Amino acid sequence: MSPMFVPGPVDVAPEVAQAQTKPMLPHRSPEFEAIFHACEQRARALFFTQYRVFITASSGTGFQEAAVRNLVRPGQRVLAAVNGAFGKRWREVAQTNGLPVDTVEAPWGQPITPEAVAQALEAQPGVYDLFLMVHNETSTGLENPVQAVAQVVRELSPDTLIAVDSVSGLGGARIEMDAWGLDMVFTSGQKALALPPGIALAAVSDRALERAKAVPHRGWYFDLLRLEKHRLKDSTPATPPVSLIYALDVQLDRILAEGLEARFARHATMARMVHEWALRRGFDLFAQEGYRSKTVTTLVNTHGWDIGQLNAFLLERGMRLANGYGPLKGKTFRIAHMGELQPADVEALLRALDEFGGWG
Ligand SMILES: Cc1ncc(COP(=O)(O)O)c(C=O)c1O
Structure with a gap:
């Protein structure tokens, strides 16, 4: 290699790549549902969460869109943290979905600080349904202080949900969803999880699902409530990436064996x-x-x-x-x-x- x-x-381990060559199973078969269930249960450890993990046929950007489509009620605003290319993209995802967005910005290469976020929340109290932040800015090689920032958001604005893009962090750098009070954390397969591209994983809190119930137009493919309804049956609303799930199944064992x-x-x-x-x-x-x-x-x-x-x-x-x-x-x-x-x-x-x- x-x-x-x-x-x-990134490079994929030979046995993970090989897992994809197993014969197809219909996704609505008990055999596939058992694999999907086992993946979803073990994937929770990666996020340090007791909540659920959605697994989709998409790259990570799909969940940037899911966050803004599902977690903002009509009339409410988004606060986006931008200190690199991917924070900027996520803000654009919110804007192109028609949402009103404010920005807390830091120069590229410098962190988003809890103080800057506190200032933004205090400037417009009660208007933010959603705070967006990138954990690991792949463009600048910077890790944002997610835990400290989340603490400030939870203290100053308890109704603001916190969504974190950990596309290039999760599985390689610590991010503890439940302990840090995060509502949605997602990643792509092709980065620190070392899977082929085409699969994305997102952990979502109960609070976030409650919020989604108050959002009328969540779209279809990334509707979190629809994903949850199917997840409860160990399934997905649309066809899952069957071969990539075989690969994930093997890779989760490898990751958890390494520890x-x-x-x-x-x-x-x-x-x-x-x-x-x-x-x-x-x-x-x-x-x-x-x-x-x-x-x-x-x-x-x-x-x-x-x-x-x-x-x-x-x-x-x-x-x-x-x-x-x-x-x-x-x-x-x-x-x-x-x-x-x-x-x-x-x-x-x-x-x-x-x-x-x-x-x-
Ligand atoms: C931090 C971050 N967010 C989002 C993305 C987009 O991910 P994807 O290409 O899997 O949609 C990337 C891709 O490099 C990224 O590094």
């Missing part, structure tokens, strides 16, 4: 290795110290490397990393360290980068 240090789609704590520690170790190497070689790190992601590092391209040339060099050695995202392309580049990657893989990458930089 040639390691891909890109923030998704979540060990998995978080492995990701933190790889992040530390990359951070230390970058600083040693004179690269700045884009995200503020104390808020650096465990699953992806964004390096400022201090030495003016041509990232196309760099990747051509790495590809000859069976590796690949990611350019900067959007406006950061060329100015930064990203090393993802998530999913199946091991510290030894990161070591090999850093040796290759040393060679490229003339430090080898």
